[in-house]
Amino acid sequence: MCMFCAAIPAALAVGVNAQARQNRSEKEAEAHGDEPARPKVPPKAVTAVVVAGLAVASIVYHTQLNN
DSSP, X not given: OOHHHHHHHHHHHHHHHHHHHHHHHHHHHHHTXXXXXXXXXXXXXXXXXXXXXXXXXXXXXXXXXXX
């Protein structure tokens, strides 16, 4: 498995963890009666961009490898 293909599941795991931490902190803030802090860029969007970039890099790597 190439480095790009191996990095896709790892990036997804990090993104899911970041989203879970954000959800947890929002619930804790609501429980204390505080306004939940909103990140400038949500973890879902960052994860999608990273995975899309890795997928494109993987496609380019695998097509160039066959030449």
